[in-house]
Amino acid sequence: MQDLDVSTITDAVIEQMATTPDPRLKEIMEAAVRHLHAFAREVNLTPDEWLKGIAFLTAVGQACTPYRQEFILLSDVIGLSRLVNVMHDTKGREAAGTETSLLGPFFREGAPKIEPGESLARMAQGPEIVIFGRVTDAQGKGVPHAVMDVWQTDAEGLYDLQAHDPSEMDMRGQLRCDAEGRFHFRTVRPLGYSIPMDGPVGELVRRQNRHGYRPAHIHILVAAPGFRDLVTALYFADDEHVDSDTVFGVSKSLVISPRTDLPDAPVPGIPSIRYDFTLSRDTDGAGGRVGSDPSKLMPAG
Ligand code: BEZ
Ligand code: FE
Numbered sequence: 001m002q003d004l005d006v007s008t009i010t011d012a013v014i015e016q017m018a019t020t021p022d023p024r025l026k027e028i029m030e031a032a033v034r035h036l037h038a039f040a041r042e043v044n045l046t047p048d049e050w051l052k053g054i055a056f057l058t059a060v061g062q063a064c065t066p067y068r069q070e071f072i073l074l075s076d077v078i079g080l081s082r083l084v085n086v087m088h089d090t091k092g093r094e095a096a097g098t099e100t101s102l103l104g105p106f107f108r109e110g111a112p113k114i115e116p117g118e119s120l121a122r123m124a125q126g127p128e129i130v131i132f133g134r135v136t137d138a139q140g141k142g143v144p145h146a147v148m149d150v151w152q153t154d155a156e157g158l159y160d161l162q163a164h165d166p167s168e169m170d171m172r173g174q175l176r177c178d179a180e181g182r183f184h185f186r187t188v189r190p191l192g193y194s195i196p197m198d199g200p201v202g203e204l205v206r207r208q209n210r211h212g213y214r215p216a217h218i219h220i221l222v223a224a225p226g227f228r229d230l231v232t233a234l235y236f237a238d239d240e241h242v243d244s245d246t247v248f249g250v251s252k253s254l255v256i257s258p259r260t261d262l263p264d265a266p267v268p269g270i271p272s273i274r275y276d277f278t279l280s281r282d283t284d285g286a287g288g289r290v291g292s293d294p295s296k297l298m299p300a301g
Contacts, residue, residue, distance in 0.1 A: 010037040059200040067161065069105055073201045076102065076247035077210075092228060094138040097280035101233040102249040104219060106159045111149055114173035117266065119186040123170045124163075126155025129258045130265060130272040131234075132184035135177050135222055135279060142181030143279055146224040149174050150185070152217070157193035184266045189258070192216040192239050195246055205246065212246050215239035220277070227279035234275060 004012050013033050020026035039045075045053075063070035075081045081102055089100050114120065119128070135146040151172035153159055160170040171190075177183045194212045196202060205212045216236040223229045235242055235250045237257045242250060258271035265272040 063199040079248045082248040094280040096138040096278050098278045099251045103231045111172040111174045114175040120173045121188045124154035126188035129189050130267045130270045133276045135181040135277045143224045144179045146177045149221040151219045152190040157191035190216045213241040215242040228282045
């Protein structure tokens with residue numbers, strides 16, 4: 001007969017789950033139960049607060065659509081996505097490898113192909129910049145024909161999905177590096193933006209007195225056979241939120257400033273960013289993409 005109290009309930013649950021055949025599921029669920037129970041004890045969670053928490057998580061689920069993943073947003077604003085990213089990085093990134101950043105919810109497969117020197121901006125207007133550099137391995141050898149997906153907001157801080165008819169892609173493109181791993185493209189300088197604030201996560205962020213902004217950035221995903229996918233982003237140093245990103249995506253090594261004095265800039269006269277991306281070998285076969293296309297997380301139908 002079970003007669004459980006505050007100190008014995010945790011072991012009783014873990015004991016009942018002890019025959020879980022999948023060892024990783026067993027490990028994860030045991031730790032989740034231990035930590036959740038410890039959390040409830042620490043804050044002395046009341047039934048009313050527990051119900052509010054359930055209502056909040058229910059609202060987070062209900063806010064999800066094929067174009068919006070409110071649970072990932074929740075994970076982002078509490079720093080969990082960053083933590084998982086950094087742990088994944090620590091495990092498989094070579095010491096010289098470029099640091100990763102969050103994929104975010106605005107990546108789209110099938111972006112328009114961009115030739116060297118072309119612009120990502122098809123419709124968007126604004127101050128132009130050039131981005132150029134090389135994709136190399138950890139020894140500095142160019143990775144031939146690496147494929148780069150680039151996506152960003154426009155000069156108003158909007159992704160194409162938010163700015164106009166989502167079927168028309170803009171401010172995103174896919175380019176192929178040359179045989180030495182070199183690339184260059186033009187774009188419009190992006191503006192920082194607020195995370196979606198019209199759902200339960202936004203309400204939480206507001207109640208915490210946080211601004212809800214991400215600093216201006218350009219997302220880049222680099223892929224080449226034999227290497228882990230590099231999901232990263234470049235952050236503009238002069239953005240007022242570069243030190244207080246709501247989703248904790250910024251790393252010092254990813255902060256950049258456009259310059260007009262770079263001797264090897266391919267388009268002189270336009271502010272340019274030189275950034276070399278270093279890929280890590282895919283030793284564990286994991287491919288390494290951190291993050292997800294939100295539409296793939298929704299149940300079919
Ligand atoms: C983004 O950078 O696109 C992003 C990342 C996390 C939450 C919201 C937006
Ligand atoms: Fe973004």
